Amino acid sequence: MMDELRDRMLDTLLRELVGGDTPPDLSRRIMAQAFPSILRRMRLPLAAAAALILALAFWPGNREAPVDPGSILASRGSTIVTDAEPVQFTLGGYCYLDMAPHSELDIGGRELKEEVFLKRGRVTCRVDSGVGAFTVRTAAGEVRVKGTHFSVVVSDEPFEAGGVMMFRKKMFVKVFAGVVLVAGASGQFFIVSADDKVAETVGDEAGVAQAILADATPAAMKQFEGTLTGKVVAVSTGKAAFEPVAVLLKVEGVKQTVDENNDAFIIVPQKLIIGKTLALQLPVIVLNREELKGGADEMPKIMERVKAAVERQKQIKFDAKLAKQALANGKSVEVIIRGVEVEVALPPAAADDSGTPDADGPAGNNGKVADTTAKPATKKVIRLEIVRLTILESRKEEGHPSGDRQSEAP
Amino acid sequence: VDRDVFERIVLAHQAGIYRYLRYLGASESVAEDVLQDTFIVLMRNPTAHTMEPNVRLAAWLRGVARNKFLTHCRRQKRRKPLEDGTLMNKAELVWRREFLRQSDGFDYMDALRRCVDALPEKQRLAIEMRYDRRESRSGMARLLGMTENGVKSLLRRVRAALGDCVRRRIASEEGAE
Helix, strand or coil, X not given: CHHHHHHXXXXXXXXXXXXXXXXXXXXXXXXXXXXXXXXXXXXXXXXXXXXXXXXXXXXXXXXXXXXXXXXXXXXXXXXXXXXXXXXXXXXXXXXXXXXXXXXXXXXXXXCCEEEEEEXXXXXXXXXXXXXXXXXXXXXXXXXXXXXXXXXXXXXXXXXXXXXXXXXXXXXXXXXXXCEEEEEECXXXXXXXXXXXXXXXXXXXXXXXXXXXXXXXXXHXXXXXXEEEEEEEEEEEECCCCCCEEEEEEEEEEEEEECCCCCCEEEECCEEEEECCEEEEECXXXXXXXXXXXXXXXXXXXXXXXXXXXXXXXXXXXXXXXXXXXXXXXXXXXXXXXXEEEEEEECCHHHHCCCCCCCCCCCCCCCXXXXXXXXXXXXXXXXXXXXXXXXXXXXXXXXXXXXXXXXCCCC | CCHHHHHHHHHHHHHHHHHHHHHHCCCHHHHHHHHHHHXXXXXXXXXXXXXXXXXXXXXXXXXXXXXXXXXXXXHHCCCCCCCCHHHHHHHHHHHHHHHHCCCCCHHHHHHHHHHHHCCCHHHHHHHXXXXXXXXXXXXXXXXXXXXXXXHHHHHHHHHHHHHHHHHHHHHHHHHHC
């Protein structure tokens, strides 16, 4: 038994020493719980008073009566309904909520894991980073954050089914600062604020697909340029034994900027959780003007391409040597990704095809003999390239460019 | 309780307690929660945080963490390899005698780092694959042309060799002093 325990001890230490499973710094979290602010220390008596006020306010018979406008005290288990005026309140000392008029929400959660259920209307939330988690749930999905500024709207959208008019819940999320994780019935995705642009998306039962559709509105036609920062936490091997060709990033920041362009270049960071590590997936699709003009009618086709892209593009690829170096040193990396227009030769069979470029680029010539006397037909497509991977030192601004490598092209 | 004193204790001991909980079999998230609970217990014991020297306080914190983790395991009704109280006491003994040795384990980690660097090629490759690249046992077996049991034995042997190497290094360094 003692030998087994020694073996276990070494296994634990090697995970930390070689594998980077280092102890996290939880001091802020612990200090926040051990030394709550005055307001938090007063929470119990205040919560009791608030509960009494709310109990009176929502006593059967007048439960729907709106609370007074302005700041209020809120406690778990209570329901807040606003009338013509907005209402502000704080949860847990780190979540600041601003409820729009004609909204309704329930307060749930627990200490450092505050949570509200938005039944109707809009709530705008600002969450202090590094203190605790915060979740807004709706009938259409949920938004989880640890420090950001965003708003959630839940509304009823009419639709016809079998000649009957029905309603379904729809959730709109706007992110003003930071990154939020939205979880819908069919998947999870991040929404990222981008400079002064407000990222907006729709999430209900369609989840990821609807986020992509929302990005693909004509107003969002773009050439993608994005930056990811994070830690390399694992390397997968390639055909040559032990040669790392792809890495998994522990994402610490995502930034995305867009420019007007004819084609929409869409990249949707998704997460795949392995323990507490975020493994990044970057499904990429390219949409042309015709597809975008088609709007909702093109949705099924776009959906198919998104699904195919997710299947194909499991991970972004980095320079093997740099990836290994970053992994060995446990350093943060910054990856600059850009959509780059390139001219590619089309196979003769596809030369006359002026349709949508395939997300994988041109296919092979399927064994047909090309006409070498004619000028080869070409087509401009946008490829996704990693233009720079930088291993960061202690701070982002101290990073230095270290190399580049083209990623798996869309 | 003085805020600064408490914060200093948290900063000094959080890594050690987290590492200890992972050794006992706690997942990352459970280790984080138990660690937080442990310091809250400390907060509510005004006499505990004045303990001197640090080794005694560390032992006290490990005891609290161990009990909290045991309670968690029982509540989850999931059998953990070390959930039995007697086993946990033995685990504590190994941790204290082999890893801590009247310190915070820094010298052990340092010696282990050097021992890993000094491993023969094949053994170092196995360690790198297992811990650095997080290959599964089956993945390693495929790449190394071995059976899964063979990989398991190889890793055990390498860890045992590393343990011996660390003990020798520490003994020689202590002898030199």
